Amino acid sequence: TAKIHRHIANQRKDFLQKKSTEIANQYSFVCVEDLNMKAMANRGFGNGKATLDNGYGMFLTMLDYKLRDRGGQLIKVGRFFPSSQLCSHCGFKNPLVKNLSIRHWDCPNCGKIHIDRDVNAAKNIKKEGLRSLTA
Numbered sequence: 001t002a003k004i005h006r007h008i009a010n011q012r013k014d015f016l017q018k019k020s021t022e023i024a025n026q027y028s029f030v031c032v033e034d035l036n037m038k039a040m041a042n043r044g045f046g047n048g049k050a051t052l053d054n055g056y057g058m059f060l061t062m063l064d065y066k067l068r069d070r071g072g073q074l075i076k077v078g079r080f081f082p083s084s085q086l087c088s089h090c091g092f093k094n095p096l097v098k099n100l101s102i103r104h105w106d107c108p109n110c111g112k113i114h115i116d117r118d119v120n121a122a123k124n125i126k127k128e129g130l131r132s133l134t135a
């Protein structure tokens, strides 16, 4: 089974290499959330296995050096930035959407409909990343 585990790990690494190269070839600046891997694994958030052996951390390391090789930059947004609670349209903070089971919500301030919490969070991470870059 050690052999199988190694095989799977290699396959995953290969996939992460390909993906990070693909992204680095397409973009100069990439904003990501600097997540706390340990906390994520403990909470069983998302893909528990992938976070336990830190696939995301490995991916960020790859992406970071590939972007820098090409003159770009990986911009990490702090883990306490409330990316999913902010309305990406008006900036209103809605603590009610902290609950991960809420996938979509209407902004009580501007009425904007957020169909996908991850898309909304990604927009906020991009905005915050670019802001920190120019700050």
Ligand SMILES: [Zn+2]
Pocket: 087, 088, 089, 090, 091, 092, 107, 108, 109, 110, 111, 112
């Ligand atoms: Zn709003």
